[in-house]
Amino acid sequence: MNNTTQQITDDIKTAMRERNKIALNVLRALKSAITNASIDKGGAGTQLEENEVVNVIRKQIKQRLDSVSQYESAGRSELAENEKAEITVLESxxxxxxxxxxxxAAVESAITETGAESKRDMGKVMKLLQAKTEGRADGKILSQEVMKRLS
Known part of the structure; x- marks a missing residue:
């Protein structure tokens, strides 16, 4: 079990003791999503790498951001606030x-390393860039920065 997964398990126990319903529900859903991702990767008992766990967390955050926008457009601010509270827990x-x-700097470095000259080379730049940033930057932001520099 990697550090993040262990931390989530420990925090589930803490949330139970503190009767923190929001954190408990979010962490249980997250743990379930991580388990499902590990099963998809290689069957029961397969461990995810740290960056794969981060990707699962980002996916959970994205789902909740989508829900927030839907709730706000439907005038359901109380549900949107609940989703925002869940996002805060996940972001930690x-x-x-x-x-x-x-x-x-990472984009410039990746473009230099790959020798990219046009948008056709974007795939190899993004692949290297994602490996370098290890989930510490949103893919959309990285993509926009690469697009600015490649013509």
């Missing part, structure tokens, strides 16, 4: 995000 398990300067 993500590694520290890269700053804008660090993202720009």
């Amino acid at each position: 398990y993500l590694p520290a995000a890269l700053s804008v300067d660090e993202i720009v």
Whole structure:
């Protein structure tokens, strides 16, 4: 069990003791999503790498962001607030995000390393960039930065 997964398990126990329903529900759903991802990867008992766990967490956050926008457009602010509280819990398990300067430097470095010259080379730049940033930057932001620099 990797560090993040162990931390989630410990925090589930803490949330139970503290009767923190929001944290408990979010962490149980997250643990279930991690278990499902590990089964998809290689069957029962397969362990996910740390970056794979981070990807599962990001996916859970994205789902909740989608729900927030739907709830807000439907005028259900109480449900949107609940989703936002869940997002806060999930974000605490993500590694520290890269700053804008660090993202720009990583993009420049990846373009130089791959020898990319046009948008056709974007795939290989993104592949290297995602490996370098290890889930510490949103893929959409990385993609936008790469697009700015490749013509």
